[in-house]
Amino acid sequence: MDSQQTIDSWNWDKAMNLVMTYVSGHLHSRMFNVVMKHSVCDYLEDGPKHYKEIAEAININENMVYRLLRYFTANDLFAEDKDNLGTFMKTPVSSMFSKNGKLKSMGQRYTHDLHYKMFETLPQSFEQNKGLGPKNVGFDHFWEIFDSDPAYKELFNQTMQVYTEAAMSNIRGAIDFSSFNTIVDVGGNHGLLIGNILETHPTVNGINFDLDVVLNAATEKFQHERLKHVPGNFFESVPEADCYILKFILHDWPTEDCVKILQTIGKSMKPGAKIYLFEIIIEPPFYTKYSVYIDILMMQMVNAKERTLNEWNELFDAAGFKLEKVVPEIKTGCMIISKKD
Numbered sequence: 001m002d003s004q005q006t007i008d009s010w011n012w013d014k015a016m017n018l019v020m021t022y023v024s025g026h027l028h029s030r031m032f033n034v035v036m037k038h039s040v041c042d043y044l045e046d047g048p049k050h051y052k053e054i055a056e057a058i059n060i061n062e063n064m065v066y067r068l069l070r071y072f073t074a075n076d077l078f079a080e081d082k083d084n085l086g087t088f089m090k091t092p093v094s095s096m097f098s099k100n101g102k103l104k105s106m107g108q109r110y111t112h113d114l115h116y117k118m119f120e121t122l123p124q125s126f127e128q129n130k131g132l133g134p135k136n137v138g139f140d141h142f143w144e145i146f147d148s149d150p151a152y153k154e155l156f157n158q159t160m161q162v163y164t165e166a167a168m169s170n171i172r173g174a175i176d177f178s179s180f181n182t183i184v185d186v187g188g189n190h191g192l193l194i195g196n197i198l199e200t201h202p203t204v205n206g207i208n209f210d211l212d213v214v215l216n217a218a219t220e221k222f223q224h225e226r227l228k229h230v231p232g233n234f235f236e237s238v239p240e241a242d243c244y245i246l247k248f249i250l251h252d253w254p255t256e257d258c259v260k261i262l263q264t265i266g267k268s269m270k271p272g273a274k275i276y277l278f279e280i281i282i283e284p285p286f287y288t289k290y291s292v293y294i295d296i297l298m299m300q301m302v303n304a305k306e307r308t309l310n311e312w313n314e315l316f317d318a319a320g321f322k323l324e325k326v327v328p329e330i331k332t333g334c335m336i337i338s339k340k341d
């Protein structure tokens, strides 16, 4: 916006919209924390409710509940009955965050008190050039949280399953895995990706490989007659196979740890084996909002990052691998790598 445009069209609405865009994030997500923590969306699922009815149900002051509902009506989550002011209604968006909604776990996790505490020192992380998130909540590494907070672990697993469900329609059918005998989903968590691949590849066997604390979590894992769930640590060893898939794994780790993970996999790869990486590929200067959001999330929570294709190639080279192909059909990003000759 050049100065002349600013002077000519400067007005209250533009000023406030600009301010809201850049400074309201913490308020907005903490307000959504209240909605998710008290399952406010659920109360509107079976019909319009007066704010006093919801206030009594969630045991919060009725004027506060009115202001909460009003705030999210202005932000298109709820609607207010113009003929019965004070009565609020669900919208297709609020249904997505209700008890049967696809996005409930996302809404709960990304506005979780733990996340808010982990992001409190984001400015210091930039100044100190390292992610300080886990230290804010008493841990050295993000993954330690799973042992001490099973409820958060379940939320994590559920949200990763939702991401995979959202990506499956694009991934399914885009890659032919039929030439492989066994595929290991390294850090497969819920097993949805490898499970879907087995369903469309009748001759392939699958192994869902993840931490014991994850595979023994309460969240249902994908079951299939040709799928085994195998606990382990990808810094120690992974099962032997001719194909490995890693989705949103390497973006969780600094480059030196990614090299260790790839080299650990390399020790178990059969001759001619391939690795399929389902990872974000940042393409300067065409940045998507979610890719740069997840990049900062990775920095603060796991001291890691999203990568450009050049950065991926540098990583592969350092690990003794080479990029065979980028699979353009996979919108979330997909690269096929193999060990250097």
Ligand SMILES: C[S@@+](CC[C@H](N)C(=O)[O-])C[C@H]1O[C@@H](n2cnc3c(N)ncnc32)[C@H](O)[C@@H]1O
Residues within 6 Å of the ligand: 143, 160, 161, 163, 164, 186, 187, 188, 189, 190, 209, 210, 211, 214, 232, 233, 234, 235, 246, 247, 248, 249, 252
């Ligand atoms: C961001 S999640 C991705 C999960 C799944 N691939 C997906 O895309 O939905 C990263 C996964 O890596 C697993 N993980 C982290 N450290 C691990 C380790 N040392 N060994 C095996 N799995 C690990 C986590 O338990 C988690 O399931």
Ligand SMILES: CCCCCC(=O)c1c(O)c(Cl)c(O)c(Cl)c1O
Residues within 6 Å of the ligand: 142, 163, 248, 252, 290, 294, 297, 301, 302
């Ligand atoms: C658009 C893809 C988002 C994947 C999110 C994700 O992978 C992730 C993650 O790996 C870690 Cl370690 C994490 O702490 C969060 Cl909050 C994530 O969302």
